[in-house]
Amino acid sequence: GQQVMQIPQYQHVQEGEDFTTYCNSSTTLSNIQWYKQRPGGHPVFLIQLVKSGEVKKQKRLTFQFGEAKKNSSLHITATQTTDVGTYFCAGNNAGNMLTFGGGTRLMVKP
C-alpha cells in the first residue's frame, strides 16, 4: 500500500536558524498537504500542493512538491519560538486514502 515517510523525526534548532523537513512517498502522489500541530493541540491545515515542481510560500515557510510528485519539503527560514510543533505531510493519489507521514517535531531554543 501507499506509504508516506518523513525525515527527520525530531529537529532541535537555535532560534534564527533554518529548518527543513522532507516527505517521501513510495508511490506517485496526486497532491500533498501539510499540517502543523502545536504541542498539546490538534493538526491545522497549512497548504496543499498539486502540480509537479510547485513551490508555494507563506511568509517564512516555503513548500515544494517534487518534479516526480513523490516527495515534498517544508523549509522554514529564520525559525522563531512560535514555529515549535510537529509538522505532518499527507498525500494520496486516485484510489488510495490520504496517508499521513509520521511527522517531524521541531524544537526551537531561544
Added chain:
Amino acid sequence: NAGVTQTPKFQVLKTGQSMTLQCAQDMNHNSMYWYRQDPGMGLRLIYYSASEGTTDKGEVPNGYNVSRLNKREFSLRLESAAPSQTSVYFCASSEGAGGPFLSSYNEQFFGPGTRLTVL
C-alpha cells in the same frame, strides 16, 4: 462557528469497559473521519464517513465501531476497551464527499482531540 467539537477531552477506562466518543461539525461538511495518534506514528485513520449515511473502514478499524448519526455528527465507539487503545483520538471533517480519497475539497479540519487511557 465552533468548527469541529469533540467530547470528552479526557477519559480513563478500565480494560473491558465501553465508551462512545462524540464529534460534531458545524461547517456543513460531507466527509468525517476518526484518527488515532500514537507517538512517532503520525495519524492513522480508524473509520471514515464519505457522506451522510455511509461509513467505511480505514487503516486500523479493529476494536472500533462508528455511527454517522446525521450530517453533523460522527461518533466512535469502543465496545470493550483494551490497553492498546490508549491514544489520542481526533475527529476531522472535510467539505468534499469523497472521504479520504482524492477530492478538490479534502482539506481536513480537526477537532481538539480526546486523550484516552485504558488501564
